[in-house]
Amino acid sequence: MVSNVILDIEGTICPISFVKDVLFPYFLRQLPALLDQYPYPLLEDPSDPIKTILRKFPQDKTATRDSLYTYIKTLVDNDVKDSVLKELQGLIWAKGYHEGTIKAPLYEDAIRAMYTWSTRKDKKVYIYSSGSVQAQKLLLQYVRSINEPETAPGKDLNELVSGYFDTTNAGPKIQATSYSKIAEKINSSPAKCLFLSDNPKEVAAALEAGMHSYIVVRPGNAPVESAPAAKISTFDQLEL
Numbered sequence: 001m002v003s004n005v006i007l008d009i010e011g012t013i014c015p016i017s018f019v020k021d022v023l024f025p026y027f028l029r030q031l032p033a034l035l036d037q038y039p040y041p042l043l044e045d046p047s048d049p050i051k052t053i054l055r056k057f058p059q060d061k062t063a064t065r066d067s068l069y070t071y072i073k074t075l076v077d078n079d080v081k082d083s084v085l086k087e088l089q090g091l092i093w094a095k096g097y098h099e100g101t102i103k104a105p106l107y108e109d110a111i112r113a114m115y116t117w118s119t120r121k122d123k124k125v126y127i128y129s130s131g132s133v134q135a136q137k138l139l140l141q142y143v144r145s146i147n148e149p150e151t152a153p154g155k156d157l158n159e160l161v162s163g164y165f166d167t168t169n170a171g172p173k174i175q176a177t178s179y180s181k182i183a184e185k186i187n188s189s190p191a192k193c194l195f196l197s198d199n200p201k202e203v204a205a206a207l208e209a210g211m212h213s214y215i216v217v218r219p220g221n222a223p224v225e226s227a228p229a230a231k232i233s234t235f236d237q238l239e240l
C-alpha cells in the first residue's frame, strides 16, 4: 500500500511553460540590477544573503560582473539544474510572488489529489523538485488552478505538504540513492512510496530504489520515447 506520494513540480503538477515563460524570464529581468549593486571580484560578506549565494558560483566566474552575468544566463538558457542557481532563483522569485506578479498555475487534478491524499490518515504528500526548497514553498504558497483566470485569489497549498526535497537535501533526481535517502528521511520503506514525475530518468531512478512510480504526461511536456513505467495523464487515474 502507498503511504507517501512524492511529487515532482515542473511538468507534473504545473506546466513547463510556467517555468520557462514566467519564472525564468522574471529571474533574468531582475538579474542585471541585482549584479550591478556589488563591486567585483565579489568579496566575502556573511551579512548579505545574496552575495553569499553568488560567491558559491565558481570563483573565476565571480571575478567580474559581466562574467558572472554570462555564466548565470547560460545556466538559465540551458535549464541547468545547478543548486546554486536554484538557491538564487528562489530568493529572486520571492519578490515576484509576494508582490502578486507571479502566481503558479497548477493542474486541477493535482490540486484535488493533494487535498484528498493529505487529509487521509494513511497518506502523506511530499515534494521533490530541482527547484530549491524555498522556491517550492513559494510556488505552493501562491497557487491558482490552471483553469482559473490569473486574477483569481491565490491558494496556499503548503499545509497539504509534509516535507520538501531538493538536490541539496536529497541529491540529484536521476540517482537511485536520492530516493533511498528520501525514504529514510520520511521513515518509510521505498515500497510504500509513490513518485510521480514527467522525467523518465527520474522515474527510472525511483523504481531502482524500490519505489512505485509513474510517468506523468502533460500538455507541452517532452515526448517520452522509452518509458521505464506506465504513463498517466491525470492524477484521477490513480487508485490509492
Ligand SMILES: CSCCC(=O)C(=O)COP(=O)(O)O
Residues within 6 Å of the ligand: 008, 009, 010, 011, 019, 023, 081, 086, 128, 129, 130, 131, 132, 135, 136, 139, 173
Ligand atoms: C519549484 S521551482 C521552479 C521550477 C524549477 O526551477 C525546476 O527546476 C523544476 O524542476 P522539477 O524537478 O520540478 O521538474
Ligand SMILES: [Mg+2]
Residues within 6 Å of the ligand: 008, 009, 010, 011, 012, 197, 198, 199
Ligand atoms: Mg519535472
